[in-house]
Amino acid sequence: MKLNLTKPLVVFDLETTGLDIVNDRIFQLSYIKVYPDGKEERENIYFNPQKPIPQEVIELTGTTNEDVADKPTFKDLSKELEEKFSGCDFAGYNSNHFDVPMLSEEFYRAGINFDFSKCRLIDAQAIFHKMERRNLAAAYKFYCGRKMEEDFAAHRADQDTEATYRVLQGELDMYSAERQEEKERQLENNMDALAEFSKTxxxxxxxxxxxxxxxxxxxxxxxxxxxxxxxxxxxxxxxxxxxxxxxxxxxxxxxxxxxxxxxxxxxxxxxxxxxxxxxxxxx
Known part of the structure; x- marks a missing residue:
């Protein structure tokens, strides 16, 4: 669906040396700038983060320290980015928790006070989590086919325990080899496998x-x-x-x-x- 825009929207994502907003740095910024008339501008920028990219990040992103050694720093391009982003709204995935704060911090370090409070910030992850809820009531309806309030009293530990037990049984039934052709969609009915799969x-x-x-x-x-x-x-x-x-x-x-x-x-x-x-x- 075409976005209903009143001003440009910058859909963006960052790759960084880590998750510490204060001490880590951006080494890749990709964005699509969408205008109200439907026009789109795309750019993929690499920066020298002025600190080593850790090995685990290199393995995750495929970007090495050699790849960014001769690239400009964020500060080198900060004025240009300020001009391109001025007057825009921003969108990303988990962007309100990480990407926007990290980008703001980089602007501050470059001596630019980019005021994100004047921007509308759209987070696709937040929309996903709010629209497709992941609480016990949602799981009960999905796996058991009934609303929790039809079977249980609200906010009682004993009732929630019973509902959780039924949800677990429903999960094992839904993701059994008999019902799922794809191997990655199957759950083994043993506690070792379930405990390993439960790790986040x-x-x-x-x-x-x-x-x-x-x-x-x-x-x-x-x-x-x-x-x-x-x-x-x-x-x-x-x-x-x-x-x-x-x-x-x-x-x-x-x-x-x-x-x-x-x-x-x-x-x-x-x-x-x-x-x-x-x-x-x-x-």
């Missing part, structure tokens, strides 16, 4: 302060275990040792363990860290 992150602790990362050799090749699966190790995901294997950081700075244990971290994080430390000490 690589957190070691619940708060994500420590995460699993693949181990690599000196040439950047992923190390494999006896079953041919990537070997992983616990890595700090915050602070001055972000990206460091936990055991390496604690060997280098033993006081870091005491600082975490005496600070306002969750008990789970402290327990996970203690288990890693004791394991490394051979206890």
């Amino acid at each position: 992150n690589d957190n070691v602790d619940f708060s994500g302060r420590i995460v699993w990362k693949e181990m690599k050799d000196a040439n950047g090749k992923v190390l494999l275990d006896a079953d041919g699966k990537p070997r992983k190790q616990e890595v700090f995901n915050f602070g001055k040792y972000k990206g460091w294997p936990v055991v390496d950081a604690l060997r280098r700075d033993p006081g870091y363990y005491n600082w975490i244990c005496s600070s306002d971290f969750t008990s789970d994080t402290k327990q996970v860290l203690t288990r890693i430390r004791l394991r490394d000490m051979g206890r």
Whole structure:
């Protein structure tokens, strides 16, 4: 459907060195500028981020440090981008949470106060999540074919538990090999497979302060275990040792363990860290 525009809309996406809006940088900006008359302008810009692109980002995006070494910095093109984006609205996917704040931060670093508060910000992900709700009531209707209020009282743990049990049964029925031809649409009816499929992150602790990362050799090749699966190790995901294997950081700075244990971290994080430390000490 043609967009009903009253001013130009910039549909855009960024590739960045990481997800830290303060410390990471943009190395690719792609956008489509759509005008009210239907005219479209497309541009794909690469920047030298002035900091290394991490290996995991290189593998994800296919863009290497050599690819952007001779490109202009964001600041070099910031005035030009300000002119092109002035008077526009913006749209993206998860853009209100990440892409717009990151772009705004880059403008600030370049000495430009681009006022996004004057723009209408459209986030396709937010629309998707609000229109296709992912709560228990929506799941119950989808997998069980009935509305929750027809079968249960609202906001009662015992009722929600029963509904959840029926949803899980409905999921296994819908995604069984008998009903799904495509292998990737099938769910195994065993708890190992369901637990693995349920994972949405690589957190070691619940708060994500420590995460699993693949181990690599000196040439950047992923190390494999006896079953041919990537070997992983616990890595700090915050602070001055972000990206460091936990055991390496604690060997280098033993006081870091005491600082975490005496600070306002969750008990789970402290327990996970203690288990890693004791394991490394051979206890």
